[in-house]
Amino acid sequence: MKLWAGRFQKETDTLVNDFNSSITFDxxxxxxxxxxxxxxxAMLGKQGIIEPHEAEKIIEGLQAILADVEAGQVEFSLDNEDIHMNIEAELTSRIGxxxxxxxxARSRNDQVAVDFRLYVKKEISKIIGMVLNLEGVLVKKAEETLDAVMPGYTHLQRAQPTTLAHYMMAYANMLRRDVTRLEDCLERMDECPLGAGALATSTYPVDRFQTAQALGFRKPTENSLDSVSDRDFALEFLSAxxxxxxxxxxxxxxxxLWCSWEFKFVELDDAYSTGSSIMPQKxxxxxxxxxxxxxxxxxxxLITLLTVMKGLPLAYNKDMQEDKEPVFDAxxxxxxxxxxFTAMLDTLTVRRDNMRRAASGGFINATDCADYLVKKGLPFREAYMIVGRLVHMCLRTGETLDTLPLKDFRSVSALFDADVYQALELKTCVGGRKVYGGPAPDxxxxxxxxxKxxxxxRGK
Incomplete structure (x- = not known):
């Protein structure tokens, strides 16, 4: 018999039972x-809502069930619909x-809300640890490639010289934001909905602060109606x-792109690559x-849960059973x-020569050439036009700015001198970008x- 069967005079249809059940995923x-x-x-016993010896018996029974579930000795039933009813039914069968x-003084509405929050809290901490591990690999790769010059791109066109280390730290900064987003999410969700009941708490003298503290939450949630209706914490987590x-x-x-033959900037380790069923070279x-x-x-x-929640009136609605599968899958x-991904990045080989060779083409030192003229007193827009003419000249003659004869430089501006070649050296171009956040090694x-x-x- 179902735990909620008192109101009903018929057994639930098998189709409805299967459709309604969530035990397969929760x-x-x-x-x-x-x-x-x-x-x-424990709170019920302390507050005198049930006898202390009854609370002790319940707690001992629950601890025994946990041990048996962990040992694979408990089989959950579809007839009991969800994890909450399965555990309660198992407990009653054991201790009467x-x-x-x-x-x-409890509803499945606040019960599932606290279970779900506890689970997401635990997984957020685990994911943060994984992101921090990836950050550690990025730091290591960056330290190894401070002088590994490569082209930086805009519009996937070679743009300006940078280093692989600079690239690595770009992603490290993205991941740092990911960590802080997850930490913010964790802080906001650190409130306990247990004791909110179905939506309007209880007439029993429950102590929500005791249960919040026992479960490791900072405090109870402020409003009982919001407590059982809220899935913002799951949406924020999915967004992060x-x-x-x-x-x-x-x-x-x-x-x-980088491990393709067109780039060949890196080579992935064999352990983190696969081959082709027909092309042996792949x-x-x-x-x-x-x-x-x-x-x-x-x-x-994320879209699934946003869509589930968008039209729901307060408080709990059965639609909200659809919250767990998308979160679990994510x-x-x-x-x-x-x-x-972390292991793949950690084991890849950097092809410095190919990066350097690519950086030598595409006129990625053109901006530096313009800056050379600006430092000699020319307005930037005029310098820009002059260098544009030089690039056009190089395209016609097959030269690069590095190899263009000095007489050709001087044919478009008398400000050019022999020191232009030093200014156009890739090492100079990168090393000169010492601005905070730039690609210069320092x-x-x-x-x-x-x-670091x-x-x-964060203990890493």
Whole structure:
């Protein structure tokens, strides 16, 4: 018999039973459900809502169930609909009528809200740790490539010289924002909905501060109606995960380009590449491609939950059962992508010569050429036009700015002198960009040091 069967005179149709059930996916909340029930039972006993010996018996029963679930000795049933009813039914079957007292002053509405928050809190901490590990690899790669000159791009066209270290720290800064977004999400959701009841709390003298503290929350939620209706914490989490995956996807796109024969800036380790079933020469960046593809799954989870929530009146509605699967899928996806992406990045080989060769073409020192003239007193717009004419001249003659004869420089401006070649050296171009945040080695080292401090503050 279902725990809510008193009002009903018919058994639930099998189709409805299967359709209504969530145990197939919310079973993963068993630890959080048992933890919430233990905290609730302890509070009931302390407040005299049930006898202290009954609370002790319930807590011991729940602890035994947890151990048996962990050992694979408990089988959940579709007839009990969800994880909450499965645990309560199992408890009652073990300790008798005392188990029926557990649900005093509680609803499944606040029960699922606390379970879900506990679970997402735990997974946020795990994901933050994974992102920090990736940041550590980026720091290591950056320190190894402070002098690895490469072209920087806009519109996927060679634009200005930079270094691989500068690139690595760009992604490190993105990931730092991801960490702080997840930390902000964690702080905002650190409120306990247990005790809100179905929507209007209870006539029993429950102590919500006790249960909040017992479960590791900063405080109880402020409004009971909002407590059971709120899924903002899940939406904010999915939003942060979507942005994180977007960053991984952009990075994946770069790596996919860079390990192609057209670039050959990096080579992926054999352990993080795959081959072709028909073309024996192929070495495919499948890990990066899958990360790029799986980003869409996480976006889909965010859109799913936004759509579920957009038209719901207060308080709980059965639609909200659809909150868990997208969150679970996003968690599984992110936690699958981060470690393999980190290992792939950690093991790749940097092809410095190819990067340097690419940086020598495409006139990426053209801006530096214009700046050379500006430093000699010419307005930038005039310098820009002169260098544009020089580039056109090089395209006609097959030269680069580095190889163009001095007489050709002087044919467009008498301000050019032999020192122009030193100014156009890639090392000079990169090393001169010492502005805070720039690609000069000292500037990048400062960025590395900031990320190291960030990691150290978080125990990494």
């Amino acid at each position: 079973a993963r909340l068993y630890r959080e459900d048992i933890a919430g029930s233990i905290a609730h039972a 009528d005392t188990g029926k007292r557990l649900h005093t 995960c979507s942005i994180l995956m977007m960053h991984l996807s952009r990075f994946s796109e770069e790596l996919i 070495k495919n960046p499948d890990v990066a491609e899958l990360v790029r593809g799986k980003t869409g799954r996480v976006y889909g989870s 968690i599984d996806t992110v936690e699958m992508c981060l470690p393999v 500037a990048v080292q400062a960025q590395i040091d900031h990320i 401090d960030f990691l150290k503050e």
